[in-house]
Amino acid sequence: DAGITQSPRHKVTETGTPVTLRCHQTENHRYMYWYRQDPGHGLRLIHYSYGVKDTDKGEVSDGYSVSRSKTEDFLLTLESATSSQTSVYFCAISQTSGRVQETQYFGPGTRLLVL
Amino acid sequence: GQQLNQSPQSMFIQEGEDVSMNCTSSSIFNTWLWYKQDPGEGPVLLIALYKAGELTSNGRLTAQFGITRKDSFLNISASIPSDVGIYFCAGQLNSNYQLIWGAGTKLIIKP
Numbered sequence: 010d011a012g013i014t015q016s017p018r019h020k021v022t023e024t025g026t027p028v029t030l031r032c033h034q035t036e037n038h039r040y041m042y043w044y045r046q047d048p049g050h051g052l053r054l055i056h057y058s059y060g061v062k063d064t065d066k067g068e069v070s071d072g073y074s075v076s077r078s079k080t081e082d083f084l085l086t087l088e089s090a091t092s093s094q095t096s097v098y099f100c101a102i103s104q105t106s107g108r109v110q111e112t113q114y115f116g117p118g119t120r121l122l123v124l
Numbered sequence: 125g126q127q128l129n130q131s132p133q134s135m136f137i138q139e140g141e142d143v144s145m146n147c148t149s150s151s152i153f154n155t156w157l158w159y160k161q162d163p164g165e166g167p168v169l170l171i172a173l174y175k176a177g178e179l180t181s182n183g184r185l186t187a188q189f190g191i192t193r194k195d196s197f198l199n200i201s202a203s204i205p206s207d208v209g210i211y212f213c214a215g216q217l218n219s220n221y222q223l224i225w226g227a228g229t230k231l232i233i234k235p
Binding site: 049050051052053054099101112113114116117118 | 226
């Protein structure tokens with residue numbers, strides 16, 4: 010299994026509070042991703058990073074920010090959590106190889122409940 | 125945004141039956157990937173396809189990259205209880221490194 014951990018694994022928070030989720034990898038992969046998964050929607054990309062301090066928005070980036078100060082860590086922050094951000098959040102990593110992206114490997118997920 | 129249409133949404137099958145699912149899109153993809161997700165875990169890659177027309181097997185699983193590059197199929201032969209889970213297709217467009225995901229096919233084996 011790829012060395013990807015996410016913390017916390019479960020979190021309950023209140024509307025309006027800030028929340029930070031952490032993804033840590035030991036594979037030295039260049040690309041890191043944050044997805045959210047909701048019933049009927051599959052996986053939707055929030056933000057991704059293509060190197061240290063290099064990030065870009067995904068499909069559903071509103072209300073989220075990210076930071077990557079080290080290759081191994083990618084942080085996802087909900088500045089002011091809302092109930093619509095209740096979801097399961099997955100981190101993924103990949104290495105690129107020319108024009109073809111290598112496989113994305115996923116972490117175990119973080120279940121976030123915003124009350 | 126780009127979309128993948130994955131069908132069926134769910135399947136109820138008997139143990140031992142063969143299973144087929146597919147993903148289609150109006151866009152052309154460079155890469156097709158098939159993942160499986162077990163409850164409480166992240167998706168795990170099953171098969172990766174990189175060329176139009178490519179047919180690749182992984183044990184009882186076989187996937188094909190459609191020749192139009194707009195679709196892909198996954199077949200599971202002689203299903204067993206551990207095949208239960210949600211199967212996702214994902215495609216990579218030519219323009220960037222992002223993956224576009226299908227909504228998933230939930231496989232349930234009838235007792």
